[in-house]
Amino acid sequence: MKDYVIRAVAAGGEVRAFACTTRNLVEEARLHHDSLPVATAALGRLLSAGSMMGIMMKGEEDKLTLQIKGDGPIGGVVVTADSKARVKGYVLNPEVDIPLKAEGKLDVGKAIGNGELTIIRDLGLKEPYVGRTSLITGEIAEDLTYYFASSEQVPSVVALGVLVDRDYSVRRAGGFIIQLMPGAGDETIDAIEKKIPMVTSVTQMLDEDMTPEEILTFILEDLGIEITDKVETSFLCDCNKERVEQVLLSIGEKELRGLYEEAKPVELCCQFCGKKYEFMPEEIGELLKSGK
Template identity: 45%
Template sequence: MTKDYLVKALAYGGFVRAYAVSATETVAEAQRRHDTWNTASAALGRTIVGGLLLGSTLKGDDTITVKVQGNGPAGLIMVDSNGRGEVKGYIQNPNVSLPLNEKGKIDVRGAVGTEGVFTVIKDLGLKEPFSGQTPIVSGELGEDFTYYLAVSEQVPSAVGLSVLVDTDDSIRSAGGFMLQIMPGASEEVIDKIEARLANLPLVSSLLDQGKTPEDILDTIFDGESLMILDTMPVEFKCDCSKEKFGNAILTLGTKEIQDMIDEDHGAEAVCSFCNNKYYFDEADLEEIKAEITGGN
């Protein structure tokens, strides 16, 4: 399996920033962990690809959280990514499988819904995280990322997100691109890009044919010279741990922890993002309780 990676580039003399990512194995890992059905896989997968693209604009440990809360059966979709190409995510209802839409494609809009809120929270290591919120305008998600960038960050952009789900619900290919128009770009450049995007095949189809992120950018810019700035690996990676869940149990207080010991004889914590399970037996819980009471 080819390793997933993301490419950052400049085009049209620096007036267009371009990003493209192949994320097939990353989205496949999310599908396996959450056992998502085909429509849920596409919705979660597109959000993960969009999260990777937005995350790639950050530095190292800075993080970005994308929350899609629509009125469709998928419920909340939440994705965290950082500047190192690491991403994790989940969908509230993984078991969504809808009939194909009128174009014969997976009905992501039907799963997400057409009304709701699209939220991006950036933690740049400052005192307060930056939070931007826009209404869901499409439910197809690519347009929703595009609208968020235009309205909340005032960056005219085009975002394409694509996930190809196989008949057995596994992920055949997944990836996307993000173009950002810099101040001073001419109308001619913008018109050229719009014309190319109107005829662009699905990114997942290009990846399924063996194309790379560089090939995708070459297809979009059609002979224009590209300056590749950086390539970086991307992967599904969760930073949960038994210690972190232990700290969360600590905040419940002694009475609730004692109830877990007396009634359940232990506790199981499940990470929403990656489905890893952590078991705390009675001795573990007594130890946590002793931290609160100072051993008394």
């Protein structure tokens, strides 16, 4: 199955919903970062959220950044998305390996720990919109649910799942977001509250070969669901040498001069996709001149 995101409305517009299947793009991310399962799951969950939240934005140039910083061994996860559901992301420590939870699940919460979730929406205005909340469990879906409720005042149900196979490849990935729009009636709220406990786990639904359409229909069928959009989603890194130069400049003039004086080529990797960029000593010299 190709990766895609769907958008839907229900209850005459009182509810909006998104669902995605992202197995291929999460597998691509895993290969870029050579991540172990718990880091693959953390990154995959945030990438799935990014693809759905990406299409919530309307402008062609709009950009979304989801940033998790935690005191657990993973350290942090960063994902960016655009309004066409093109996503990229990385985990600070992809090689983290911690014991499974009692029920045999990957312990993403422990790997992330306590910390903060920051969401930056660059909608082409003077200042980007920045929202920040504390992490609730570090499991990401719960943290986003809390973020939507407290920072954006949008009551939401967020479910994200990544299933990693024995050979560490990604078997399934995806999720859904269901949101109540302002003015949603009690009957609508009741209908959703009744249905959510019947949703076992999104990972299990995906593993039973349920499509995003089937998952949302299962939850919202009593509310007259209408699927309004289907968008392909993919891992896409738009890095180039100029952007990597900025990273090199950000280390500071003294360090940069040190590199220049070593008179050796410097290789830098893109954090998002691992692509290598080489800088010759004379290029570093040019950067030193221009960076002042």
